[in-house]
Amino acid sequence: MWRRGVTILLVLVLLYGGVVHVYQLATSGWPPCAWAPPWLAAYFTALTALDPLAAFLLWRRKPTGAYLAAAVLVTDALANAYATYVLLDPAPLARLAQAVISALALLAVAAAPALRRRPAP
Numbered sequence: 001m002w003r004r005g006v007t008i009l010l011v012l013v014l015l016y017g018g019v020v021h022v023y024q025l026a027t028s029g030w031p032p033c034a035w036a037p038p039w040l041a042a043y044f045t046a047l048t049a050l051d052p053l054a055a056f057l058l059w060r061r062k063p064t065g066a067y068l069a070a071a072v073l074v075t076d077a078l079a080n081a082y083a084t085y086v087l088l089d090p091a092p093l094a095r096l097a098q099a100v101i102s103a104l105a106l107l108a109v110a111a112a113p114a115l116r117r118r119p120a121p
Contacts, residue, residue: 003111003114003115006107006111006115007058007059007115009104009107010055010058010069010073010104010107010108010111011055011058011059013073013104014051014052014054014055014058014069014072014073015051015052015055017047017051017072017076018047018048018049018051018052018055021044021045021047021048021051022048024044025045025048032044032045033045035087035088036083036087037087040079040082040083040087043075043079044079047072047076050068050072051072053068054068054069054071054072055069057069058115063116065115065116066108066111066112066113066115066116067112067116069108069112070105070108070109070112073101073104073105073108073109074105074108074109076101076105077098077101077102077104077105080097080098080101081098081102084097084098085098
C-alpha cells in the first residue's frame with residue numbers, strides 16, 4: 001500500500017515540476033533562466049521533458065521509471081541548491097522549496113528499489 005502512495009506522490013511532484021518548467025519557458029522568454037549559467041539553464045530546460053517522462057515511466061511501472069524519477073529529483077535538488085545558495089540571495093520561501101525537493105529526492109532514492117520491483121495491482 002505504501003508503494004502506491006509514494007508512486008502517486010512522486011508522479012504528482014514530477015508532473016507539477018514539468019508544468020512549472022513549461023510555465024517558466026513560456027513566460028521568461030529566450031534564453032530561459034537568463035540569470036543562470038548556460039549549463040544550469042540547459043538543465044532546467046531539459047526538465048521540461050524529463051519530469052513528465054519520469055512521471056510517465058513511474059506510473060506505467062517501468063523498471064527505469066523509479067530510477068529516472070530518483071535521478072531527476074536528486075539532480076533537481078542539487079541544481080536548485082546551487083541556484084538558491086550560490087547564485088541567488090535565498091529568500092525564506094526558496095529555502096523551504098529547496099528543503100522540500102531535497103526531502104522528495106531522498107524519498108525517491110530510498111523507495112526506488114521497492115518501486116522498481118513492485119507487483120502489478
